[in-house]
């Protein structure tokens with residue numbers, strides 16, 4: 001299967017059916033205005049600080065040093081999907097931790113002037129490990145899970161696959 005990425009973790013905490021679509025590389029419709037709004041906020045709000053880092057199955061926005069800690073930060077357009085965003089960032093901290101890099105995380109929500117600190121603890125690790133093993137099981141299935149109407153469906157690029 002496709003590697004488990006931070007994006008897949010994000011979707012896991014939003015919609016399991018969407019995880020199946022993504023893991024099977026089914027291409028969604030691209031004219032989603034929310035993708036564009038997200039991109040614009042991302043580009044302008046932190047342009048001076050902005051630095052995008054890509055590493056194996058990870059892609060995050062900013063790495064900075066705060067006192068003795070190294071911090072990775074993710075920029076989000078709202079706190080509406082706080083749990084998925086938090087778990088995505090925790091996944092990056094978890095991957096880095098496995099490589100011997102102890103880092104802290106921050107979720108930045110410029111539109112709401114919010115900063116949420118994320119520290120990888122045992123509870124988060126357990127939650128992530130459960131999610132990772134469930135994703136592996138989920139994508140082995142020949143068919144996706146049934147659609148469940150959630151608020152995200154309105155903005156989901158796979159909407160037509162579920163509700164047309």
Ligand code: SF4
Pocket residue numbers: 015016017018146147148149150152153154156157158159160161162163
């Ligand atoms: S439209 Fe709704 S049920 Fe279908 S994949 Fe998207 S979020 Fe999931």
